[in-house]
C-alpha cells in the first residue's frame with residue numbers, strides 16, 4: 001500500500017490532522033495500534049479546553065492553545081460535538097497565593113486570553129456556592145470550556161474517513177525504513193509505504209522518532225489518576241475549579257463534564273511505562289484530599305469509576321512540532337501534553353501547513369464535506385421526537401442501557417459509522433452505553449450480542465477493547 | 478393516551494405478585510410493563526434451587542418460582558408488555574414507556590406500583606486501584622453470561638464480597654470447571670445467607686476470608702491477578718498483609734442498590750438507609766397513588782418475602798383505586814440501637830389489620846432480644862438465637878397496639894444484648 005501521508009497514532013491530535021489533510025487531493029492513512037481511536041491520553045484527561053493563561057508566553061503551547069480555542073468552536077460545530085463554555089476559576093486558598101493569580105492574569109493577557117479577572121471570596125461563593133471555606137480569591141477565565149475528548153476524536157476521524165482518508169486499526173508501527181523519497185513502515189498489518197510520515201504517537205512519539213534515528217525527543221510519562229462521580233453530583237461545581245498550578249502540572253481540578261458527571265483529578269506521578277495506566281491507592285488518595293479543599297462536598301460514595309492517563313511530558317517542556325532533523329519528510333508532533341486537547345485543532349492546522357509546503361502543489365478537494373451529522377441521542381429527545389423516531393426505525397424503541405437510556409438503534413449506528421466501534425468500549429465511548437451508574441452490568445452482555453450480530457462474528461470473539469481483552473471464553477459444559 | 482386502573486412497572490416476582498393481588502381484589506384494567514423479553518425479573522438467571530421454601534413449602538429454582546407466577550398472570554386478563562422500558566412516571570401518574578413494536582406508549586393510571594428491582598454495585602463504588610482490564614465484572618453479570626448466554630467469563634476466579642449472588646456464583650463457576658481461589662469479605666461476617674455459605678463454599682472447599690479486601694487489579698488487557706489485604710476495624714488495609722493472587726476474573730458481589738431513577742423522577746422521598754422509597758404499611762409512597770415493593774423498596778435475599786410484600790402493595794393499590802381507606806393518622810417507625818432500618822417507615826394507627834415491620838440489624842448478635850417500644854411501653858420483646866445482617870427479620874404490630882397510639886407516637890425497634 002502506498003500513501004502520500006501516513007499519520008501514526010489516532011489520538012485527538014492524529015485524528016484531527018488526518019481530517020485536516022482529507023481536505024486535499026492526497027492519499028492519507030491513519031495508523032493506530034489499538035482496536036479503536038482515542039485509546040491513549042485522549043481517553044483519559046481532564047477534558048478542559050483551556051483558556052490559555054497557563055503556558056509561557058511565546059511558547060508553541062501558548063500560541064496553539066489560544067488559536068485552538070478559536071478553531072475548537074468551528075470544529076465542534078461542524079462535527080456536532082458538544083462544547084460547553086462554562087468558564088474556569090483558579091482558586092487561591094490563602095492570601096499568599098493571590099500574587100500567583102496576578103501572575104497568571106498577566107501571563108494570560110500576554111498570551112492574548114480575553115476576559116480574565118480576579119474575583120474575591122464573596123463573588124466566588126455567589127457563583128460557586130460549594131467552594132471550600134479557605135478559598136479567598138480566584139482568577140476567572142470566561143473562555144475556558146469543556147468538551148468530550150474522545151467524542152471529538154471519534155467525530156473528527158469519522159469525518160476524515162467520510163472524506164476519503166483510511167483508518168487502519170490494530171496497525172502498530174514496529175520499524176521504519178527510509179527510502180530515497182519515501183518511507184516503508186513495518187507494521188503488524190504488513191508493510192506500508194508513505195511519502196510523508198507524521199509522528200503523532202503520544203507518549204510513544206520518542207520511540208517512533210527513534211525508528212528513523214531521531215533521538216532528540218525524550219518523553220517522561222506522567223500519570224494522572226481521576227475519579228468520575230455520578231451525575232447526581234454534577235452540580236457541585238458550575239465551572240471548572242482549578243487550584244494554583246505547580247511544577248508538575250495544573251494541580252487537581254473539580255469540573256462538570258459535558259455529560260453532566262463530575263470529574264475530579266488528576267494526580268501527577270512520574271514513571272517509565274507509558275502504557276501503564278494502573279491507578280494507585282496513593283494517587284487516588286491525593287486526588288481526593290486535594291479535591292475536598294476545593295469542594296468539600298465531593299464524596300467517594302458517588303464515584304462510579306476511577307481511571308488514569310499518561311501525559312506525554314517532554315523534557316524540552318514545550319510541544320515539538322516540525323520536520324525531524326534526520327529527514328524533513330518525517331514530521332514530529334511530540335510532547336503533546338496539556339494543553340494538547342485544547343490545541344489539537346490548531347496543531348492540525350499547523351501540521352497541514354507543513355505538509356502542503358513539503359508537497360508543493362496540492363489541490364483542495366472540491367467535494368470535501370466538513371460536516372459530520374449528529375448521531376441520534378434518544379435520551380436528549382422530547383416525547384414527540386422519540387415517538388417519530390421509533391415510528392421510522394423500531395430499533396430505536398429498544399433500550400439497551402438503562403442507566404443512560406441508550407437504544408439498540410444508536411448502538412447499531414455506532415458500529416456501522418465510518419471507523420465505527422468494534423468492541424464494547426468502542427460502543428461505550430460512542431453511545432455512552434455502559435457509562436452510567438451500573439457501568440455495563442446490565443447492558444454489557446447485550447452490547448456483546450449486538451456487536452457479534454452486526455459484525456457477523458461469534459460472540460466470544462468480541463473484546464472489551466481489542467487485543468487480549470476477551471470477555472468470554474469457552475462455552476459452558 | 479391509554480387508560481388503566483393500575484400500571485405495574487417491572488415484571489419480576491414483585492410486579493407479578495402485586496398485579497395478581499390487585500386482580501384478586503377486583504381491579505379491572507391492569508398492565509405490567511417489563512423491560513426484558515420475558516416476565517420473571519432477576520429470577521430468570523437464578524437456575525439454582527432455594528426459592529419458595531417459605532411461600533410454596535418446596536425448593537424451586539428461580540425460573541420455576543417465576544414460572545408459577547407467570548402462569549397465574551397468563552390465566553388472568555392482565556395485559557403484559559415485555560421488551561418495554563418505562564422512561565418516566567409523571568406527577569399526574571402518567572407512565573411513558575417505549576418498545577420496538579408499539580413505539581412510544583403513554584398510559585394514564587389511577588395507581589402505579591413501582592417494582593423495578595435493584596442493580597449491583599459496580600467496581601467504581603469501591604475505588605479499587607490498578608488497571609481496568611477485561612475480566613472484572615459483577616457476579617450477576619457473570620451469572621447471566623453462564624446461565625443465559627452459555628459462556629464462561631473466566632477460568633481462575635477471585636470473588637470480592639460474600640453476598641448471596643457471589644456465593645452462588647462461586648459454586649456455579651466451580652461446577653463449570655473454573656477454579657475459585659478465594660472469596661474475600663471486607664466485614665468480619667458474611668452478608669450472605671448461612672445456608673449459601675455452607676452449600677456454595679464449604680461443600681466445595683472454597684476459602685472465605687473475612688476482614689479482607691481486594692486493593693488492586695493487575696493486567697493491561699485481560700485481568701492477570703489481584704492484590705488482596707487484610708483490613709483493620711476501620712476497614713482500612715493493613716500494610717504488610719498484601720498478597721498477590723493470580724486470576725483472570727474478579728467477580729464483585731458487594732451489594733445491591735434499589736433501582737430508583739423513576740422514583741427520583743417523580744420526586745418520591747427515599748429512605749437514606751434502604752435506598753428505596755419511604756412507604757406506609759400498604760407500601761404507598763409519599764406520592765398519592767404510587768406504591769413500591771420488592772427490591773426497589775428494600776433489598777431482599779428471599780423471594781418469598783418479596784412476594785409477601787408485593788401482595789400487600791397490590792392490595793393497597795386496589796384499596797386506593799376503589800377509594801377505600803383514604804387518609805388516617807400516620808406515625809413513624811424507627812430502628813435504633815443495632816436496627817439499621819425498618820420498612821414500612823410509617824404506619825396508619827387507624828389500621829385494622831396486623832402490620833409486620835421488616836428490619837435488618839447492623840452486625841451479628843447471638844442470644845440478643847428484639848424489643849419493640851412505643852411511648853415508653855414495651856409492645857414486645859423476643860429473644861433470638863441469632864441475628865445477622867444477611868437475614869431480614871420482622872416483628873408484628875397488632876391493631877390493639879395501634880389503638881393506644883396517637884399522632885405523636887413513634888414505634889421503635891431495638892436490639893438488647
Ligand SMILES: Cc1cc2nc3c(=O)[nH]c(=O)nc-3n(C[C@H](O)[C@H](O)[C@H](O)COP(=O)(O)OP(=O)(O)OC[C@H]3O[C@@H](n4cnc5c(N)ncnc54)[C@H](O)[C@@H]3O)c2cc1C
Pocket residue numbers: 008009010011012013014015031032033034037038039040041042043044045046047048049050171172173174200201202203204208223224225266309310311312336337338339340341342343
Ligand atoms: C492526566 C491528563 C490530563 C490532561 N488534561 C488536559 C486538559 O484538560 N486539556 C487539554 O487541552 N489537554 C489535557 N491533557 C493533554 C491531552 O490529553 C493530550 O495532549 C492529548 O490527548 C494528546 O493526544 P495525542 O493524539 O497526541 O496522543 P494520544 O491520545 O496518546 O494518542 C497517541 C496514539 O498513538 C498510538 N500509538 C503509539 N505508538 C504507536 C505505534 N508504534 N504505532 C501505531 N500507533 C501508535 C497510541 O495507541 C495512541 O492511540 C491531559 C493529559 C493527561 C494525561
Ligand SMILES: Cc1cc2nc3c(=O)[nH]c(=O)nc-3n(C[C@H](O)[C@H](O)[C@H](O)COP(=O)(O)OP(=O)(O)OC[C@H]3O[C@@H](n4cnc5c(N)ncnc54)[C@H](O)[C@@H]3O)c2cc1C
Pocket residue numbers: 486487488489490491492510511512513517518519520523526527528529561562563564592593594595617620641642645736739770771772773776777778779780781783
Ligand atoms: C442473583 C440473585 C440471586 C438470588 N438468589 C436467591 C435465592 O437463592 N433464593 C431466594 O429466595 N431469593 C434469592 N434472591 C432474591 C430474590 O429472588 C429477589 O430479591 C427477587 O427476585 C426480587 O424481585 P423484584 O421483582 O423486586 O426484582 P427483579 O426480579 O429484579 O424484577 C424487577 C423487574 O423490573 C424490570 N424493570 C426495571 N426497570 C424497569 C423499567 N424502567 N421499565 C420496565 N421494566 C423495568 C426489570 O427488568 C426486572 O424484570 C436472589 C436475588 C438475586 C439478585
